[in-house]
Amino acid sequence: MRFDKRRAAALVCFSLLMTSVGQSSEKQVLVYKRKYIMGTIFEVAAYDRSPEHASHAIEKAFQEIVRLDGLLSDYKPDSALSDLNRSAHFRAEKVPSDLYRVIDQAVQFSRLSDGKFDISVAPLVNLWKASLRGDGTPSRAQEEKVRSCVGYQKIELIPPNQISFRSPCLQLDLGAIGKGYAVDRAAEVLHSMGVRDALIIAGGSTIFAMGSPPEQPGWLIHLRDPSNKIDPQVMLKDGSVSTSEQTAPSLLGNDSAGHIIDPDTGRPLKTVFAVSAVSRTASASDALSTTLLLLGPAKGKAVLKSMADVSAIWISHEAQVETVIGNPQILLGGTLQTPLSLGKLP
């Protein structure tokens, strides 16, 4: 599990061919905005006939993400999540519907992955986050103490809007799903305001594609490739892709710190792969990419068999590739570019 996907964020790249202002007969205009929210940079690129309307819609979408940040943040002491983390131990607390929904979805992924995806790893994440900042490697005793606090089974969801923790020290961290949830809600806002073709990006690691650019079948997205040999791509339309990757190993040390923690071991995950997962919603792709990274290709593929409309790719630095090809397809080696004449990258 991880507290964010910052590492992968910088490494996902995109290429799109877009209609210049005033070029198309429909005069679709591209409006692009970005905003720093949830400790990362959200970006929206939207096509609309009215730039003013698109701009207004994007601002509304950003406002929705800001609102959700006020609920889902574990950094803000007055967020609904922080309230819950302080007060729900052995006591049912009423929570806002968005917080309930995102925790409910997270617990479903925990069940699906037999606990590999677990939003209750916050205490372990914090322990290793401190290590990443130079506090030294935690002791075994510290690890054991903290591990006793972890376990999604200790989260009790009481419909329609109450949550209780069956542990005196359980803490939740929504970093592995919260941004995806925010992207989905932002897409709803854009849609409700009549925007049909837009790309929403959370920190580079989670992307949701609404519709497609004018006269294009979808939004062409280049996925993270640590080997720089595979060039995986996906043509997204009304779907989402997320990428997860463990923190790069230290160049000047032998420590094993990392931001994605394996709940089974209580320690930073050791993996050679980066994973991109494609799904219908950003919440699902966000949670799924972390889950698949933690599970690895063999177990990950088994989990994906039970799911519809998903694709995934694991790529190692040595160009080892494992895929689960669903719909939409992940294609390798730039095969999407030539037949669709999407233009050359600069």
Added chain:
Amino acid sequence: MNIGHTILAWALVLASTSASGNVFVQWTSSALLPAKELGLNDLVLSWNASVSTQARAARSQGYRVYVEMALNQAAAVSEIDASDFEGIIMHVRQSERADLEKSLPKLRAAHPGLKFLVLNPDGKQPQMKGSLVVKHGAVLEVSSPTAQPWIDTNLALVKIEQRSQQGQIPLYTFAWEGSSDSGNQTALTATDFSLAVAEAGAFHADLILQLDERLQKGLSKHDPEAWALWKQVLSYANFCSHTSDQEMEAAANVAVVVDDLDPTDEVMNLLARHNLPFTVLGPSDLKSSNSEGFDVVVVFSKPDRETSERIADLATRGKTVVLVDAHGSYPWQSQDATRLNEQAVSYALGKGKVLELSEPVTDPETFAQDIRRLLGKENVLMSLWNGLTTVAVPYHVHGEPVKVLELVNYAGEPLRVQVQVKGSFASIRYETPERPCCESLVPVKHDGFTEFVIPDLRIAGRVHLGTNQTIDSQPK
């Protein structure tokens, strides 16, 4: 203000030993406003055949006029009437630095009535970056493992200029992104201009601010929108112009030793983005006592015998020295080696150590995090939380604790930033261009550090740290 106050104010001005954060305006349209109306006095004209006429006209409007020219145009200096100009700004590319070192003293000697300033024209538009780059209506591919998308900052460039142009306040400029696609550039906003001014001010550098044609026209025609924008920029220029009564210098406990002063170096850019205060040194600096105050010294140049002995000496006295991709035979290699990983070996020397990295830095992001770890928690000068888009630069009087922290938020929207500074401070006072000096912030002290929360950093902020409850020095 009474006479006593007036005398005191002038005494402070005369006693000042440093001034920076000056904004030079580059104005290209013909309708120039009087300096008093524009609110800035330093005007930069590009070299051309009629520059003297333009300069005379600008002087009559109250400007101090500088002409900007390339190094290969320097001979033209003798053609101008020096009395029309305040100075010459030499526009110098990295490859011309060696030539500059030869010609600049000669030019200064030949034209004693003119100031000669060296301009680094290779600045970047300061901004928060995303994963997408929109250019002229198209979104193009961006990103690479070493080009983190979060912010473009000129801090590394300023650090390099501080090393290369000792004796001159760093002066740089940049072209606005998209400005080459004339007519299609998205309108620049007050935030864009203010961020540029705030950045230079926070880094104690001078800036040539290029005003786009749209703004120049708007100001000339007294368009209210253009003037509202410009008034905000002016408030930032006033806030960022420093005249200190004490010689303040950037505090740093990491030294980066390089042969080539290359501002595109991603290691330095990443150290800057990670808020690791560093100083750039040349190999010769390492031999002097200049490197005494650093906890970590990162050496990118291949050390000669004298330098390697100096490195060994630094390590023996408790420093951590990181030697990057410098294969060779060195004195510390006679000590027991601890292999850290496939690429790195550590040698313990006295109270410190030398780490050899056997290859170039392939991942500057990870390298910057490694440097933070090597510093150790007790030696980290400052840390920021929720500060991904914020760059902070600590200043101090040499040998004293940090006194001022300058902050720039590249997101351009109010941000709550938690700050930890090494040292024990009783008074934390905060000011911004929007909120004059000073709001008191609550310090929380622990383990030799002081923490406080900046409630709403928008673009520029300045924190005054005092060791006594009483005000240590009066900010300007």
